[in-house]
Amino acid sequence: MSIIKLLDDFTSEKLTTKSTSRREMFNTLSSFGKKAAMAAIPFGLATNKANAAAYFQENSPVDALQLALTLEYLEAEFYIMALESGVLEGGSREETAFMQISKHESAHVDFLVAGLTNAGATPVDKPTFDFTANGAFDPFNENGIGQETAMAQLLALAQAFEDTGVRAYKGQAANLMGTPFLEPALQIHSVEARHASEVRRIRGLKGWITGSMRGDGMPEATQAVYDGEENVTQGGVDLTGLTYENDIVGNVSDAVSEAFDEPLSGETAAAIAGLFIVNEDDN
């Protein structure tokens, strides 16, 4: 299954496989706890139940994992190619970070492939990637853009991929509720956040996202990764209007937006990844 097909599934599954309820899907996955004790407490916070219910029917845990795997394929291949490209100076901070990140992304691929297989699902195939995004970038200096520019693009793409990963996993967490994959997915999610933080610092930014700013030197094409991060309303409460017991340093709106990372929908995450995926059908 290609990413394009996966993306289709995200939008059309509700129409075609409405009968696959969450419960049925659970039965196909391994080792579920017996406790369906979903004793939801009636809270005052905005829960948006109607939307949640629709979203559940539309996206199965397996699709959530397939999307995650696709993103991990992308990251894993990107870092392997980056380390082989010679763009990173041996022993540099950049190379040290990329080696550690590469190790994790490759492990995530293996982990998700094994998890999906054990659950009786067929993992998506690794797509064919084009990290030039159809010639827009030359991160591995394959087309002679020069070492320095290639390095800048390499780091910019790494930042975009990591920040996307954080948001994409967060967006899929609800689809994994009640499955044994939720906890490992959260454990991957926070690793992506550690990576993102370091790559951002290497690029001279803070480790967290202020407003919806992609940050200095990030190509405009990456703005989709940051749109929505400016949100300051959590649980129905505008946190810029809250009275804080200790004074916030600087701009409250900036600080609030930094304090919470925002999820990305499966569609948006797949669309971002899609920029770097060769659509075999077109060739």
Place this chain on the structure above:
Amino acid sequence: MKKPLVKVDVIEASSKNSKMKSRRKFIKLGGLGLAGSSFLMYSCSEDDLFDPGGDVGVPDPEPDPDPEPEPDPVFDLGSGDVGILNYAYALEQLEAEFYTRVREGAYYSGAPAVEQELMDDLYNHEVIHRDFFKAAITAAAGEENTLPDLEFDFSSVDFDSRDSVLATAMALEDTGVGAYNGAGDRIADETYLVLAGKIVSVEARHASAIRSLINPNSADFAGDDIIDENGLDLAYDPSEVFDIAGGFITTEFTANNLPEPMTGS
């Protein structure tokens, strides 16, 4: 400002004996109870305030007029999602207080601007998390079910020392990441799961930043000491979190009704 940590009127109305008994019972039964030094402080302040010079063991001369069973004066985090929210709130209180004190210490005042700015940001984020939880839990479950303001003991931290501050910050941030990761599968409502997700990744960004500061140009930002061979980050049970963080918390509370993981993972 010091706020009453527990409902003092309840304590005052009860006899000293039954009070002691219930506390012993708590220490015995409270699997996740935070005792230790907190027990001492708790009982001290209580005696000083409400029974100066009172003899332990002498029956209360005035019988309890209230026939109802004595309510437990020790706050329990609660069950279900409220319990998890209070659990997170306790950790955010700890982190917010820590960075508040960092910014009052000599390390901070003498630190390079870039490190001061980092501490300002972490302080901001944790204060926002803390006060968000307070508002959210209070709105959702009522003040009586919201964890009171906790008191802390940071005597093990030297706020004049960069090493001490950064080592503590790292422990707190890593613990926060592990706590949220381990709590996700215990959350019933997806809104709260996503909220926890919005916060945990910021904690992970913090942890990475602190680790980078301690050991620049290294792989420690996501080091092999915390990330396993599958590339998975920490995930702690509440008992593990209290083992690490409990030493800083002096206010006694219990966590006897927190939900179990949904999938047993």
